[in-house]
Amino acid sequence: MLIVKSLIGLVTAVATYRMFFASQENSAEYRRNQIESVFLQSWRDYCKHGWDADVYKPVSKEKSNMYGSTDKPLGWIIVDSIDSILIMYNSSTANKAQFEEEFLRVEEWVTTKLDYDIDVHVSLFETTIRMLGGLLSAYHLSKEMNIGNSSVFLEKAIDLADRMMPAFDNTPTGIPYSSINLHTGASERNHADNGASSTAEFTTLQLEFKYLSIITGDTKYWSAVEKVYRPLYESNRLLGHYGGLAPIYVYPDNAKFRGNNIRLGSRGDSFYEYLLKQYLQTRETLYYVLYRASMEGVKQHLVSKSHPSNLVYIGEKEYGLRGPLSPKMDHLVCFMGGLLAMGATEGLHISDARQQPFWSTQRDEDWALAQDLTYTCYQMYHQIPSGLAPEIVVFNDQSQRKSGTRQWWKSSNGDFYVKPADAHNLQRPETVESIMFLYHLTKDQKYRDWGWEIFKSFRKHSSLSCKSSDHDCAYTCMGNVLADPPTIADSVESFWFAETLKYLHLLFQDDVDLTKVVFNTEAHPFPVVKSLNLRN
Numbered sequence: 001m002l003i004v005k006s007l008i009g010l011v012t013a014v015a016t017y018r019m020f021f022a023s024q025e026n027s028a029e030y031r032r033n034q035i036e037s038v039f040l041q042s043w044r045d046y047c048k049h050g051w052d053a054d055v056y057k058p059v060s061k062e063k064s065n066m067y068g069s070t071d072k073p074l075g076w077i078i079v080d081s082i083d084s085i086l087i088m089y090n091s092s093t094a095n096k097a098q099f100e101e102e103f104l105r106v107e108e109w110v111t112t113k114l115d116y117d118i119d120v121h122v123s124l125f126e127t128t129i130r131m132l133g134g135l136l137s138a139y140h141l142s143k144e145m146n147i148g149n150s151s152v153f154l155e156k157a158i159d160l161a162d163r164m165m166p167a168f169d170n171t172p173t174g175i176p177y178s179s180i181n182l183h184t185g186a187s188e189r190n191h192a193d194n195g196a197s198s199t200a201e202f203t204t205l206q207l208e209f210k211y212l213s214i215i216t217g218d219t220k221y222w223s224a225v226e227k228v229y230r231p232l233y234e235s236n237r238l239l240g241h242y243g244g245l246a247p248i249y250v251y252p253d254n255a256k257f258r259g260n261n262i263r264l265g266s267r268g269d270s271f272y273e274y275l276l277k278q279y280l281q282t283r284e285t286l287y288y289v290l291y292r293a294s295m296e297g298v299k300q301h302l303v304s305k306s307h308p309s310n311l312v313y314i315g316e317k318e319y320g321l322r323g324p325l326s327p328k329m330d331h332l333v334c335f336m337g338g339l340l341a342m343g344a345t346e347g348l349h350i351s352d353a354r355q356q357p358f359w360s361t362q363r364d365e366d367w368a369l370a371q372d373l374t375y376t377c378y379q380m381y382h383q384i385p386s387g388l389a390p391e392i393v394v395f396n397d398q399s400q401r402k403s404g405t406r407q408w409w410k411s412s413n414g415d416f417y418v419k420p421a422d423a424h425n426l427q428r429p430e431t432v433e434s435i436m437f438l439y440h441l442t443k444d445q446k447y448r449d450w451g452w453e454i455f456k457s458f459r460k461h462s463s464l465s466c467k468s469s470d471h472d473c474a475y476t477c478m479g480n481v482l483a484d485p486p487t488i489a490d491s492v493e494s495f496w497f498a499e500t501l502k503y504l505h506l507l508f509q510d511d512v513d514l515t516k517v518v519f520n521t522e523a524h525p526f527p528v529v530k531s532l533n534l535r536n
């Protein structure tokens with residue numbers, strides 16, 4: 001009797017023990033802690049071996065600066081990471097003191113070392129979304145969380161923005177050239193593509209410069225970035241000729257499109273993103289009208305389904321709207337699930353959004369498409385041997401493929417292919433970004449489970465030497481995700497810290513109110529503007 005009883009006791013104890021750990025792994029708090037650990041390991045490796053360089057290689061531990069700057073760094077990784085540190089600091093239950101320490105380290109560096117008087121040409125677009133965006137959200141969050149001296153970030157943001165402002169005065173159209181010298185103020189055309197700018201470059205500056213106008217009360221930043229749209233919509237070419245879509249190159253001197261290549265991947269993506277986000281930030285209805293036209297264009301011209309499983313994807317129109325749809329989709333396009341979901345709901349839970357006067361058939365379609373695309377993007381991880389998505393996939397549209405296809409990797413159901421040259425993974429954020437939005441707009445647990453699966457694949461495959469000692473653990477991009485385990489590359493992008501790990505952390509936070517915040521294209525959060533009170 002006694003033996004039976006203690007056996008039962010033992011079995012119960014083991015079951016309880018297992019249930020405890022299973023439920024612990026499922027708890028949002030446990031998962032946040034794990035994401036925080038990875039952030040801290042990756043960050044400390046950078047601090048130890050790469051500080052304060054813009055470019056860092058976690059395998060060889062080599063470092064250098066952006067745009068060939070030899071004297072000073074731009075703070076590429078540091079500035080991009082500040083608000084992730086703050087967001088984790090604010091909600092951490094296990095690592096609060098560590099994040100506070102890291103915040104104080106970066107604040108000190110920004111105060112005493114960061115100097116944008118650098119004689120080098122920088123990309124206006126990249127520097128705006130990463131550096132200006134990072135400083136502005138650091139200002140906003142440190143102020144709101146009452147930590148550190150937020151003026152430090154604002155002062156640097158104003159200095160940087162003022163150094164970039166001459167770019168907007170160089171052309172009759174107001175469309176800036178691609179790069180600007182932070183010391184001389186001279187700007188330069190894109191060296192490739194016959195001098196044309198990427199459409200997404202000059203249409204992805206607005207949230208940052210407008211927010212700076214809102215904080216400072218000085219309208220000059222706002223006016224400069226608003227001007228660039230006028231040539232695009234005044235001639236009605238966007239809404240008319242291209243069905244709300246825009247070719248990916250524009251000549252800055254006369255605002256004419258170069259070629260007819262239309263896609264939502266690189267050079268096109270954040271043009272669409274900032275149409276909606278400007279509306280969400282300031283409620284200017286013009287931008288919602290343009291966004292609506294674009295999304296109808298996307299649905300009419302670019303959306304298709306794979307064979308045989310009907311995975312919904314967004315293809316490309318390389319030869320204009322009348323040309324064939326290429327079934328190629330960049331991982332970059334995976335931001336579209338989150339964008340469409342935010343456009344449909346404006347940040348409200350879906351069941352509340354459906355009750356609003358703004359709800360419509362078009363929004364209903366957008367919402368369905370948001371869910372379908374996010375599912376496809378999840379499958380781009382789930383079906384790959386290592387559990388990590390490649391940079392680009394080609395969907396099976398049942399057309400006859402040219403020679404060379406035999407070398408392409410094919411998914412088990414045959415829905416998509418990966419070319420060997422596209423099999424790398426840069427630890428990009430777009431899929432977990434969409435998953436984060438869809439979770440908070442639905443509270444459907446499946447999204448957290450997808451995000452957790454992706455996080456575990458990143459942790460497993462992109463980490464180096466984590467087994468020996470926690471403190472010497474680095475994370476890196478991967479060369480070939482079709483191999484299991486994938487081959488390792490030697491680089492870490494600033495968006496790993498700024499976006500991928502931040503969106504994963506937000507996925508497992510409980511009180512994220514998406515009606516109050518708008519994320520720039522580098523995941524830097526700005527508050528939604530309540531009222532405009534600008535000096536003229």
Ligand SMILES: *[C@@H]1O[C@H](CO)[C@@H](O)[C@H](O)[C@H]1NC(C)=O
Nearest residue numbers: 086087090091141144145511
């Ligand atoms: C910081 O944490 C508090 C308490 O959990 C929360 O109410 C607040 O929204 C958080 N702030 C931000 C900006 O996340």
Ligand SMILES: *[C@@H]1O[C@H](CO)[C@@H](O)[C@H](O)[C@H]1NC(C)=O
Nearest residue numbers: 111148149150151152153155
């Ligand atoms: C905060 O930073 C600003 C800008 O650098 C500086 O002028 C001010 O003295 C600082 N305030 C404190 C309390 O250190």
